[in-house]
Amino acid sequence: MQSAARTVAQVVALRLAEHTGEFAVIGLGRSGVAAARLLRRGGLRVYASDRSSGEAVQRDAERLRAEGVDVDVGTHDLARIAQAAVVVASPGVPPTAAPLQAARAAGVPVVGEVEIALRLQPALHYIAVTGTNGKTTTTALIGHLLRALGLDAADVGNIGTPVSALALQDKPPAWAALEMSSFQLHDTPGLYPDVGVLTTLSPDHLDRYTDVDEYYADKERLFLNAVPQSRWVVTADNDAVRLMMQGVAGTCYRFSTQQATGVDAWYDRDTGMLHVLGAPFMPRDRVTLTGDHNVANVLAAVLAVMVADAAHTTPQARAQLAEAVSTFRAPPHRLEPVVDRNGLLWLDDSKATNVASTLVALAGMTRPTIVLLGGRHKGEPYTALVPELQRVAKVVLAYGEATGHIVGDLREALASTVPVEAMPSASFADVMARARALAAPGDVVLLSPACSSYDMFTNYEERGREFARLAESLT
Numbered sequence: 001m002q003s004a005a006r007t008v009a010q011v012v013a014l015r016l017a018e019h020t021g022e023f024a025v026i027g028l029g030r031s032g033v034a035a036a037r038l039l040r041r042g043g044l045r046v047y048a049s050d051r052s053s054g055e056a057v058q059r060d061a062e063r064l065r066a067e068g069v070d071v072d073v074g075t076h077d078l079a080r081i082a083q084a085a086v087v088v089a090s091p092g093v094p095p096t097a098a099p100l101q102a103a104r105a106a107g108v109p110v111v112g113e114v115e116i117a118l119r120l121q122p123a124l125h126y127i128a129v130t131g132t133n134g135k136t137t138t139t140a141l142i143g144h145l146l147r148a149l150g151l152d153a154a155d156v157g158n159i160g161t162p163v164s165a166l167a168l169q170d171k172p173p174a175w176a177a178l179e180m181s182s183f184q185l186h187d188t189p190g191l192y193p194d195v196g197v198l199t200t201l202s203p204d205h206l207d208r209y210t211d212v213d214e215y216y217a218d219k220e221r222l223f224l225n226a227v228p229q230s231r232w233v234v235t236a237d238n239d240a241v242r243l244m245m246q247g248v249a250g251t252c253y254r255f256s257t258q259q260a261t262g263v264d265a266w267y268d269r270d271t272g273m274l275h276v277l278g279a280p281f282m283p284r285d286r287v288t289l290t291g292d293h294n295v296a297n298v299l300a301a302v303l304a305v306m307v308a309d310a311a312h313t314t315p316q317a318r319a320q321l322a323e324a325v326s327t328f329r330a331p332p333h334r335l336e337p338v339v340d341r342n343g344l345l346w347l348d349d350s351k352a353t354n355v356a357s358t359l360v361a362l363a364g365m366t367r368p369t370i371v372l373l374g375g376r377h378k379g380e381p382y383t384a385l386v387p388e389l390q391r392v393a394k395v396v397l398a399y400g401e402a403t404g405h406i407v408g409d410l411r412e413a414l415a416s417t418v419p420v421e422a423m424p425s426a427s428f429a430d431v432m433a434r435a436r437a438l439a440a441p442g443d444v445v446l447l448s449p450a451c452s453s454y455d456m457f458t459n460y461e462e463r464g465r466e467f468a469r470l471a472e473s474l475t
Contacts, residue, residue, distance in 0.1 A: 025049075038116065282322040365388075
C-alpha cells in the first residue's frame with residue numbers, strides 16, 4: 001500500500017509541474033469548487049462534474065464556467081474522466097462511484113483536494129489532526145493557539161474550509177491546523193505534516209467501510225510518509241492507537257488523562273493541574289471545556305503546538321498558550337447549550353455522528369436526560385450506550401432511518417429502566433415536540449444522534465441549527 005500510494009503522489013506532483021493534460025474534479029461541494037478554482041488559476045485545464053443538479057450546484061457551476069472550467073451538472077462524462085491526467089475526488093464521493101471506478105480502470109491517479117492544495121503550497125507549515133472523535137475541537141484549538149503566539153494561521157480541511165481556499169488568498173497564511181477525515185486521508189498520499197496528531201480510535205463509518213480494520217487502515221495513512229524526523233502526538237489511553245504506532249518512524253509524544261508515567265502531557269487529578277513536557281502548564285479549572293475528553297483535546301493541542309517549534313516552549317510562549325486555552329470555546333454542535341430556560345437545558349451535540357462520540361456525551365450528563373438518537377445508520381451497534389443510558393436517560397427517542405436498528409439494539413436491554421420510543425416516520429419537528437412534551441424542569445434534552453444526518457439534512461451543522469431553532473420555539 002505504501003509504495004503504491006507514494007507512486008500516486010509522485011505522479012500527481014509531476015503532472016502538476018508539467019502543466020499537461022486535464023484535471024477532472026468530481027463533486028462540487030466546498031472542496032471540489034475550491035480545487036477547481038485553484039487548478040484553473042494555476043493555468044491547468046479543468047473539467048468538473050457533479051451528479052446533483054440542485055440550485056447550489058448550478059450557481060457554483062456558473063461561477064466556475066466564468067473562470068474557464070468546463071462543468072457538467074447532473075451527470076459525469078465517464079469517457080472524459082478516463083482520459084484525465086489526474087482525478088480530484090471530493091471526500092463525500094465514495095470509492096465505488098462510477099467516475100472514480102472509470103478513472104482507476106483507466107489507470108488515472110485519484111487524489112483528494114487536500115493533496116492538490118498541499119502540493120501547490122509547498123511553503124505551508126501544518127499540523128494534521130485525525131481520530132475518530134475529538135479531531136475538530138483539537139484542530140480548532142491548535143489554530144487558536146498558533147494565532148495566540150502571533151502566527152498567521154488558519155483552520156482548514158474537514159473542519160469546513162478547504163485547504164485550496166488558502167492558496168486562493170492574496171496572502172496565504174504561513175501555518176494551518178488541518179483536520180483530516182479518514183476519507184481525506186485515503187486520497188492524500190503526499191501528506192508530510194510538521195506534526196501529526198491522532199486523538200482516538202474506535203469503530204466508525206461502517207456504512208462505507210467493509211470492517212473496522214479497513215477504517216483503521218485509512219487512519220493509519222497519517223503515518224504513510226513517516227521518517228526519523230517526523231513528530232507525532234497521540235493518545236496513550238487507547239489500545240488501538242498504541243498498536244497502530246508500533247514501528248512508526250519519528251518521535252512520538254503521548255498525552256493521557258489516565259496516567260502520568262511514560263507520557264509527555266497529562267492531567268494530575270490530585271492537584272487539578274495539567275502538565276506538558278515535564279512542567280505544570282495550567283490548572284484544570286481554567287479550562288472552559290467540560291469533560292475528560294476535552295482535557296485530552298487540550299493536552300493534544302498544546303503538545304502539538306509546542307513540539308512544532310522550539311520557540312513555542314519558552315516560558316513566555318507557555319504563558320501565552322495557557323491564556324489562550326482559558327479563552328477557547330468549543331466549536332458549534334459539540335455539546336453546545338442552545339437554550340437554557342424554565343429549568344430545561346437543550347444541548348446540541350449534532351457532531352456526534354458515531355456511537356463512541358454519543359457515549360462521551362452521555363458520560364458527561366448529570367441530570368435526567370431525554371436522548372434523541374437517529375438519522376442514517378452507519379453500521380455500528382448501539383448496545384455500547386446501554387450502561388450510560390441506564391444511568392442518566394429519562395427516555396430515548398429513536399427517529400429517522402436508523403429507528404429500527406436503535407430500537408432493536410436498545411429496547412429489550414433497557415426494558416426495565418428506560419423507555420425507547422420509536423418515531424420512524426416523524427419529522428424532526430415532531431421529534432422535538434415529543435421531547436418537549438416529555439420534559440420537566442431540571443431535565444436535559446440532548447441531541448447526540450450517533451448517526452449521520454443525511455436522511456433528513458444535508459449535514460450535521462444543518463441538523464444542529466434546526467435543533468436550536470426548534471428548541472427556542474418550544475421554550
